[in-house]
Amino acid sequence: MxxxxxxxxKFVRLSKGQRKVAQFVMSNPTVVIANGAAEVGRQANVSESTVIRFCYAMDMSGYVELQEEIRSYLNSQDEEVPLKPTFTTSKQRTSSFGKVMQRDMQNIQDTIHLINDNMLRKSAKWMHEADTIYILGARQATSFANWLSYTLKTLRTNVKQLRTDSEDLVQQINSMGERTTLIVFSCDKHTNDVKAIVEIAKMKKVKIIAITGSALSPIRDYASAVFALGMKNQSSLDVVPVLFSFMHALIEEMISQDKERYNQYQQSYEQVESNLLFLDIAREKQVF
Incomplete structure (x- = not known):
């Protein structure tokens, strides 16, 4: 069901306030997914406790389960809609790789309406205003953390990647503060080390941006912003293009805060990198 x-x-059994929540949920499912119970209560003109009681009336454990149920419903609805490729060349209609790329595009489109625009803009602002940005990703999420760390380093200073096996880990955590932004990738069951780092960061009032594979991820309890990019019945390979597209969007939103500054830094970075590459080649050829 x-x-x-x-x-x-169950509508007839609901209280007057819970019926308001019910009507709001059915009319604004993406708003429920992207916001907390308090915000939904505000928009539905009821209290946060009424929203929670509505969840219980629906035989759910709480608000998070409501969000997950809505996500599953929207995903199942999307599956019933036939895929409409942007390009319709004969090559794409017959090639296997074309079908895969079309599926990637569809997955990205399906994810767009699940992302809270205001939260994304707020997260980008935190990144822009941060004295230091730390990036954390363990196990299969390490590659995502590597890419984001390298890309941000071409745009601004003080971007550091946290590694749970690093000798500098304790020092890096101690240096965090209110003007620090921590981006955490939690695409699978996160390790105890990741959980401990995020808990400490929260106590130090760090802005924590969590990118997870599920709205039910325990890491949401510590995050300032949560972006759940995992979709129903998607494999880890399906999530990869969605995740990189999201990271691209987040970076572009950060750049929009001060385009001239970021463009200047990127040009300077590329020039220095080019000069260093020239020096390496020159040394190999024993020019100096």
């Missing part, structure tokens, strides 16, 4: 069917079935 879908979330909408469940609401309709």
């Amino acid at each position: 879908s979330i909408n069917e469940n609401i309709k079935k």
